[in-house]
Amino acid sequence: MANALLIDYEFCTGCHACEVACKKHLGLPQGQFGIKLLQDGPRELPGGGWEYNYLPMPTSLCDMCAPRIAEGKDAACVHHCPAHAMRFGTVEEIAAAAAEKGRRAMFVPTV
Numbered sequence: 001m002a003n004a005l006l007i008d009y010e011f012c013t014g015c016h017a018c019e020v021a022c023k024k025h026l027g028l029p030q031g032q033f034g035i036k037l038l039q040d041g042p043r044e045l046p047g048g049g050w051e052y053n054y055l056p057m058p059t060s061l062c063d064m065c066a067p068r069i070a071e072g073k074d075a076a077c078v079h080h081c082p083a084h085a086m087r088f089g090t091v092e093e094i095a096a097a098a099a100e101k102g103r104r105a106m107f108v109p110t111v
Helices: 017-026 066-070 076-080 091-099
Strands: 003-008 035-044 050-058 086-090 104-107
Touching: 003 091, 017 035, 017 076, 076 086, 086 091, 091 104
Parallel strands: none
Antiparallel strands: 003 086, 003 104, 035 050
């Protein structure tokens, strides 16, 4: 059964914990990432106020933490996210959870 990662952008604080945890899990050198936190903004909104978004994006180096999942653990990025903005599960579980959320993205790697 295929797995997926749900990222709830509404709750991401931009702390980079997912980047650090993934980098350590994969043993990646400086400049390479399994998940990379992108920043969008700040930009002024019509009518006042500002918008600033943090966007964790899995890269082609992401292995969906296959060794950790096989041991019954959470994906490294999910385990270390202090805002609980990420969730790992089967494609079916994540699709159902995504349907209940606001600003979110579902990452399903190609096999």
